[in-house]
Amino acid sequence: MINRYFELDNHQTTVRTEVMAGLTTFLTMAYIIIVNPSVLAEAGMDKQALVVATCLVAGISTLLMGLVPKVPIAMAPGMGLNAFFTYTIVISDGVPWQTALGMVFWAGVLFMILSFFGAREKIVAVIPKSLVTAISVGIGLFILFIGMRNMGLIVDHPAKLVTLGSFSAEVLIGLAGLFLTIALFIRNVNGSILIGMIFSTILAFVSGLVSGPGSWDAISFDISPIAFQLDIAGALQFSFLTTIFALFYIDMFDTIGTLMACSKEAGLVEDNGSIKNIKKMLGVDAVATMLSGLLGSSPTTSYIESGSGIAAGGRSGLTAVIAGLLFLLAILFTPLISLVPGYATAPALIMVGFLMIKQIRHIDMNDLGEAIPAILTFIMMPLTYSISTGLACGFVSWGVIKVLTGKYLEIHWVMYIIIFLSIASLLV
Numbered sequence: 001m002i003n004r005y006f007e008l009d010n011h012q013t014t015v016r017t018e019v020m021a022g023l024t025t026f027l028t029m030a031y032i033i034i035v036n037p038s039v040l041a042e043a044g045m046d047k048q049a050l051v052v053a054t055c056l057v058a059g060i061s062t063l064l065m066g067l068v069p070k071v072p073i074a075m076a077p078g079m080g081l082n083a084f085f086t087y088t089i090v091i092s093d094g095v096p097w098q099t100a101l102g103m104v105f106w107a108g109v110l111f112m113i114l115s116f117f118g119a120r121e122k123i124v125a126v127i128p129k130s131l132v133t134a135i136s137v138g139i140g141l142f143i144l145f146i147g148m149r150n151m152g153l154i155v156d157h158p159a160k161l162v163t164l165g166s167f168s169a170e171v172l173i174g175l176a177g178l179f180l181t182i183a184l185f186i187r188n189v190n191g192s193i194l195i196g197m198i199f200s201t202i203l204a205f206v207s208g209l210v211s212g213p214g215s216w217d218a219i220s221f222d223i224s225p226i227a228f229q230l231d232i233a234g235a236l237q238f239s240f241l242t243t244i245f246a247l248f249y250i251d252m253f254d255t256i257g258t259l260m261a262c263s264k265e266a267g268l269v270e271d272n273g274s275i276k277n278i279k280k281m282l283g284v285d286a287v288a289t290m291l292s293g294l295l296g297s298s299p300t301t302s303y304i305e306s307g308s309g310i311a312a313g314g315r316s317g318l319t320a321v322i323a324g325l326l327f328l329l330a331i332l333f334t335p336l337i338s339l340v341p342g343y344a345t346a347p348a349l350i351m352v353g354f355l356m357i358k359q360i361r362h363i364d365m366n367d368l369g370e371a372i373p374a375i376l377t378f379i380m381m382p383l384t385y386s387i388s389t390g391l392a393c394g395f396v397s398w399g400v401i402k403v404l405t406g407k408y409l410e411i412h413w414v415m416y417i418i419i420f421l422s423i424a425s426l427l428v
Contacts, residue, residue, distance in 0.1 A: 002015060002318065003015070005070075006018070006070060006316040006317050006318045007070070007316060008316055008318070011267075011315035011316045012315070013313060013314070013315045013316060015318065017312075017313040017314070018072075018313075018314055018315075018316055018318035018319050018322065019318075019322050020312055020313070021072060021309040021310070021312040021313050021314025021315075021319040021322075022072075022309060022314065022318070022319045022320065022321065022322025022323040022325075022326070023322065023323075023326065024190050024308050024309045024311075024312040024314075025072070025074050025305065025306055025308055025309030025312075025314065025319060025320075025322075025323040026074070026322070026323045026326040026327065027190050027191035027194060028190055028191055028193075028194075028305040028308040028309070029074060029076060029303050029305035029306075030191065030194045030326075030330070031193040031194045031197060031345075031348045032054065032058065032076045032077060032079070032303075033051065033054055033055055033058070033327070033330055033337055034051075034197055034337055034340045034345055034348070035079070035082075035197075035345045035348045035349065036050065036054045036076070036077045036082050036297065036298070037050035037051045037054055037337075038150075038340070038342055038345045039082045039083060039086050039146075039349075040082055040085065040086055040297065040298060042086050042087075042091070043085065043086040043090040043091065043097045043100070044090070044097055045097055045225075045226050045296065046225035046226055048334065049222065049223045049224070049225045049226045049227070049296065050226065050296070050297070051331075051334045051337050052221050052222075052223045052331055052334055053223050053226060053227065053295045053296045053297050054076070054077055054297060055327050055328060055330045055331045055334075056223070056295055056328070056331070057076070057077060057288070057291060057292050057295055057297050057300055058074075058075065058076035058077065058300070058324070058327040059324045059325070059326075059327035059328035059330075060288075060291060060324070060328075061075035061076070061284070061287075061288035061291065061300050061324075062074045062075050062076070062320050062321075062323050062324035062327060063320070063321055063324035063325070064284045064287065064288065064324075065281065065284050065302075065317070065320045065324075066317035066318065066319065066320030066321035066322075066323075066324060067317060067321065068280050068283075068284055069277035069280035069281045069284060069317070070277070070316060070317030071262075071263070071266065071268060071277065071281060071316075071317055071320065072262075072266055072306060072309055072310055072314035072315060072316060072317065072318075072319035072320055073258070073259065073262050073263075073266075073281070073302050073303075073306045073320060074302070074303050074305070074306045074309070074320055074323045074324070075284075075285070075288050075300050075301065075302050075303060076300060076301075076303055076327070077292060077297045077298050077299065077300050077301075078250075078251065078254055078298065078299055078300065078301035079139075079143060079349075079352050080139035080140075080142070080143060080250065080254070080356070080387070081247070081250055081251060081254070081298045081299045081301065082297075082298040083139070083142055083143055083146060083387065084139075084246070084247070084250060084298070084387040084388065085100055085104070085247075085298035085299075086298075087142075087146065087385055087386070088385070088386045088387050088388055088389075089103065089243060091385075092385055092386050093243070095240075095243075096231070096234075098229050098230055098231040098234070099230075099231045099234045099235050099240075100235075101226075101229065101230035101231070101235075101293045101296060102230045102231045102232045102233070102234055102235030102236075102293065103235045103240060103243055103244050103247060103293075104230070104247060104289060104290075104292055104293035104297075104298060104299050105230055105232055105235070105289075105290050105293030105294065106232070106235055106236065106244050106293075107244050107247040107248045107251065107289055107293075107299060108286050108287070108288075108289030108290030108291075108292070108293060108299070109286075109290065110244065110245075110248050111248065111251070111252075111282070111285060111286035111289055111290075112283070112286035112287070112290070115279065115282040115283050115285075115286050116283075118279070122414075126412040126414045126415055127249075127415065127418070128370060128373075128398060129362075130363050130364065130367075130370035130371065130373070130374045131373060131374060131377060131394050131395065131398060133359050133360070133362045133363050133374065134363065134373070134374035134375070134377035134378045134394055135250065135377065135378075135391065135394075136356050136359045137356065137357050137359050137360045137363075137374075137377075137378040138377050138378030138379075138380070138381035138382075138387065138390045138391075138394075139250070139356055139381065139387060140352070140353045140354070140355070140356025140357040140358075140359070140378075141353065141357060141378055141379075141381060141382045142353075142381045142382045142385075142387060142390075143349050143350075143352055143353040143356065144349070144350055144353030144354065144357065144382075145353075145382040146349055147346045147347070147348070147349030147350035147353060148346070148350060150342045150343060150345065150346040150349065151170070151171055151174035151175070151178075151342075151343045151346035151347075151350075152165045152166075152168060152170055152171045152174070152343060153165055153171055153174070153175070153346075169207055169209065170204075170209065170341070170343040171343070173200050173203045173204055173207065173209070173343060173344065174200060174343040174344065174346045174347060176199070176200065176203060177196040177197060177199050177200030177203070177344060177346075177347040178196065178346070178347035178350055178351070180195070180196050180199050180347075181193055181195070181196030181197075181347050181348070181351050182351065182354075184196065185351065190308055192351075193347075193348045193351055193352075196347045196348065196351070197340060197344050197345060197347065197348055200343070200344035200347060201339060201340045201341070201344045204341055204343075204344060205339075209341065210339055210341055221331065221334065223295065223296060225296075226295075226296030226297075227294070227295050227296045228294060228295075228296075229296060230293050230294065230296075241421070242388070242392075242421050242422070242424055242425035243388060243425075245421055246387070246388040246391060246425075247299055249391075249418075250299075250387065250391075251285075251289060251299045251301050254301040254302070255282070255285050255301050255302050258301070258302040258303065258304045258306070259275060259278065259281055259282075259302055262302070262304070262306050262307055262310060263275045263276070263278075266310045266314070266315055267315065281302075285300070285301065285302065288300035288301075289301075306320075309323065360378075369398075369401050369402070369405060369407070370398075372397065372401065373394045373395075373397040373398035373401065374394065376390075376393045376394050376397050377390050377391060377393060377394030378390065378394075380393045380394075388425060389425075389426070391422065392422035392423075392425045392426045393422075393426070395415075395418055395419050395422040396419055396422050396423055396426065398419075399411060399415065399416075399419040
């Protein structure tokens with residue numbers, strides 16, 4: 001029955017291979033169970049409930065990806081999207097987290113509508129590739145900056161804004177976890193980010209900086225403090241439209257890029273270049289984002305770490321089903337997950353930042369008309385502590401340069417709308 005449903009013979013794979021691939025995918029991206037609650041908790045949300053919600057959202061979304069389009073791609077709350085939710089929408093803009101969850105829900109509704117009409121792929125096609133790349137680089141820099149701050153490696157300074165922090169026990173433990181993660185990643189060890197966090201937590205425990213879990217029975221698995229607390233009506237203010245759109249296109253670029261890369265590796269690309277079941281994948285992504293808003297998390301997206309399971313032989317939806325079930329099973333270990341201190345999760349943020357910044361090599365620095373807006377995009381994100389501000393600066397500068405150099409005919413009408421929304425965002 002399993003063989004027939006997932007068409008294992010057609011994919012030239014076996015149940016054992018798919019199970020091992022699913023385990024590999026889970027271990028590679030399990031760090032999100034620890035990091036996502038750590039980031040979102042800074043928005044004032046209940047951390048224990050966030051751990052459970054992260055497992056639920058990742059588990060259900062990944063199961064849907066395995067059962068509906070039947071592809072070996074896992075999903076979870078996106079890195080960068082959680083930073084945008086916490087540090088830009090809630091902290092910088094002062095929006096209550098309940099309203100921010102409402103924005104996540106409406107972004108999911110927008111995903112669903114545009115996916116139904118096949119418009120998501122068209123929007124991606126009109127945005128300059130240099131800016132698409134710059135978004136990944138900028139979010140990487142932003143996450144890297146947050147990781148260094150959470151570790152205590154950089155701290156506030158009244159004159160210089162930031163400076164090098166003191167090498168306290170917490171900083172040294174974080175650095176030890178970071179360099180172990182880097183070494184394991186270079187050696188292609190699956191789960192290197194997760195291992196680095198566990199190592200740092202053990203060092204903190206041995207050093208007496210964290211204590212062991214209390215009674216297991218006293219731990220609550222209740223997600224009611226954040227689940228279904230979203231303010232759907234409050235998120236529909238005119239001033240929030242650009243933020244909802246920002247959530248939409250950040251998630252869109254994440255998802256499309258990941259699906260293209262993973263589908264190619266998994267042999268899901270047709271001879272004409274199209275991706276099999278792409279509409280179903282995008283539909284699941286839209287449902288997952290709405291589910292995130294309902295259960296109390298930042299938007300969910302497809303994970304590039306799925307490539308590790310594909311490299312291990314995963315070719316069917318069974319790989320995703322196994323990974324999804326493991327995410328749900330991880331709920332039972334939330335007492336241990338809650339022990340991980342912020343400086344132990346910092347290496348994961350920094351490592352993810354490194355990997356995203358690598359994309360800078362795809363920006364043509366010789367073409368200043370493309371390079372300067374790209375540079376403004378990724379520089380302004382960490383400097384303004386706002387992903388949406390960096391995006392707006394990049395889009396506006398790109399349009400202005402095109403007009404002033406007489407290349408305004410190269411601007412697609414969809415880009416004019418995006419530029420207008422970006423100007424409105426900066427003015428507001």
